[in-house]
Amino acid sequence: MKRGGTGGGWELAVKTYDYQGSAAAATGFSSLEAGVDGEQVLTEGNFADPDQWDAMGPSVEFGDGRLNITTGFNDIFTNKISSSKSHQAAWGRFVFAIRFASALGEVVLSVGPRELAYLNILTLNLDFDNQIIRMLHNTVAGARTDSLTSIPLLAGMPYRAVFEAADGRFEISLAHPLVWNGPVGSGIRYANIVEVDGFLTVVVGTRPRVLDPYGSIQEPPVLPGQASEMRSWKQERNERIESWLGLCLPEQHEVWIGRTGQGGRFRWPFSSPLTTTIVGKGIGEDEGEFIFPLSMARGLDGRFVVLDAGNSRIQVFDAEGNYVTQFGREGSGPGEFNFGTVGELVGSIAVDDEGFVYVADVGNGRIQKFAP
Numbered sequence: 001m002k003r004g005g006t007g008g009g010w011e012l013a014v015k016t017y018d019y020q021g022s023a024a025a026a027t028g029f030s031s032l033e034a035g036v037d038g039e040q041v042l043t044e045g046n047f048a049d050p051d052q053w054d055a056m057g058p059s060v061e062f063g064d065g066r067l068n069i070t071t072g073f074n075d076i077f078t079n080k081i082s083s084s085k086s087h088q089a090a091w092g093r094f095v096f097a098i099r100f101a102s103a104l105g106e107v108v109l110s111v112g113p114r115e116l117a118y119l120n121i122l123t124l125n126l127d128f129d130n131q132i133i134r135m136l137h138n139t140v141a142g143a144r145t146d147s148l149t150s151i152p153l154l155a156g157m158p159y160r161a162v163f164e165a166a167d168g169r170f171e172i173s174l175a176h177p178l179v180w181n182g183p184v185g186s187g188i189r190y191a192n193i194v195e196v197d198g199f200l201t202v203v204v205g206t207r208p209r210v211l212d213p214y215g216s217i218q219e220p221p222v223l224p225g226q227a228s229e230m231r232s233w234k235q236e237r238n239e240r241i242e243s244w245l246g247l248c249l250p251e252q253h254e255v256w257i258g259r260t261g262q263g264g265r266f267r268w269p270f271s272s273p274l275t276t277t278i279v280g281k282g283i284g285e286d287e288g289e290f291i292f293p294l295s296m297a298r299g300l301d302g303r304f305v306v307l308d309a310g311n312s313r314i315q316v317f318d319a320e321g322n323y324v325t326q327f328g329r330e331g332s333g334p335g336e337f338n339f340g341t342v343g344e345l346v347g348s349i350a351v352d353d354e355g356f357v358y359v360a361d362v363g364n365g366r367i368q369k370f371a372p
Contacts, residue, residue: 028101030158035095096163102128103155111163112138124161124172128153135172151176192230196243199266203227203247210268220268225251229295229348232260235302235319245269246304250292250345253283255306257321279304279321285311288323294339295348299372300355307349307359309339314349314359314370327370328359335370338363 096111105128112121123136133148151174160175188205195201200211205226210218229248234241247256247270257277258269269275279296281288291310298304302319312330314337317323328337339347340363348360355372 030099030101032096032098034097094163094165097160099158099160101156101158102126102153104128109161109163122163122165122170122172124163124174126153126159126174128155133174137170188226190226190228192227194230194232194245196232196245196260197266199260201230201232201245201268203230208268208270210266212266218268221271223247223249223270225249228293231296231298233298246296246298248293248296248306250294250309253280253290253292255279255290255293255296255304257304277321279306279317280315280323287326288315288317290315292342292345294345297349297351297357299351299357300353305349305351305357307339307347309345309347310342312337312339314357332364335368336364337361337368 094111098109100107107126107128108123109125110121110123121136121138123134123138125134125136127134131153133151133153135146135148137144157176162171162173162175164171164173191202191204193200193202198213202209202211203223206223208220208223208227210220212218226249227247228250229246231246232244233246234243236242243260243266245258245260249256255278256270257279258275260269261267267275280290280293283289283291285291289311290306290308292308293306294309295307296304303324304317304319304321306315306317308315308326313326313328315323315326328335330336330338332338337347337359338361339345346360346362350358352358357370357372359368359370361368
């Protein structure tokens with residue numbers, strides 16, 4: 001192992017324990033990335049094979065479950081004397097992010113300076129057996145521990161822990177999967193998930209759920225029919241950036257759009273007719289009418305394209321939901337579609353950053369691309 005100079009550095013220690021407290025291989029670490037003083041010193045890579053890691057800056061060393069990153073200069077941390085005459089280690093800027101999954105026992109992740117390490121250590125302890133998460137900050141003045149029980153620790157599920165320090169402050173965060181154990185009912189054909197301003201929106205059949213950034217789950221009113229697709233987008237209006245949601249309700253032959261909020265504030269837009277815009281004119285074959293609209297997407301000009309599966313066509317609407325034009329018909333030639341029969345209709349539509357429209361013409365086994 002080599003060191004990148006005589007200066008200090010940061011060390012990430014990884015330990016696992018089983019029920020009896022002995023070392024165990026009950027935890028699998030999938031990847032790790034690191035940055036020091038704004039420089040990405042370790043790209044995301046295979047944790048199990050350090051030879052595959054891409055060390056682009058300071059020296060990176062791995063051994064005995066410990067990762068050492070040495071910067072090659074002396075000012076990553078400084079040893080200061082405060083007014084109380086106690087030693088205090090000032091954090092440099094760094095980020096460690098690690099992904100892992102555990103079957104049982106405990107996972108202990110610690111970060112701190114390689115030298116004078118007793119002065120400032122951050123530790124994240126995940127006790128899968130007792131369902132407790134402990135965050136420890138150890139300094140020369142003592143230790144502070146916070147415990148959390150609101151985040152479930154599930155065997156075999158992926159987690160991502162992030163240690164971050166900058167400007168004398170530090171933060172530990174833990175990202176985990178959303179687990180929903182509630183009943184979903186029978187006859188579920190569709191499920192959707194999108195992220196809007198940090199809020200995770202899930203619709204399974206007719207039941208929407210919204211998970212906020214703090215882990216709380218909201219339960220908006222049940223939809224009148226199953227949502228085959230849900231899309232989110234942002235648009236600027238009156239010099240403000242607004243967030244929007246769109247839903248396809250094929251059994252109601254309707255497409256809904258609504259503003260979720262602005263400035264990071266979220267609200268479910270479909271709780272009231274006053275905040276819901278219905279695109280189209282209802283069921284039928286005329287302009288602006290639908291038979292099982294399965295998919296929708298928003299174009300660069302604010303228009304909406306809707307996959308009108310039962311009519312084997314694509315319809316275009318303006319930002320206010322008014323009909324503009326349409327193209328396509330049933331068939332297998334260029335510009336023709338086969339989305340199946342009623343009860344077994346399938347298809348999807350998307351618009352790229354240049355405005356090209358892509359249609360999954362499933363019955364014909366192809367994707368068709370159309371110019372803006």
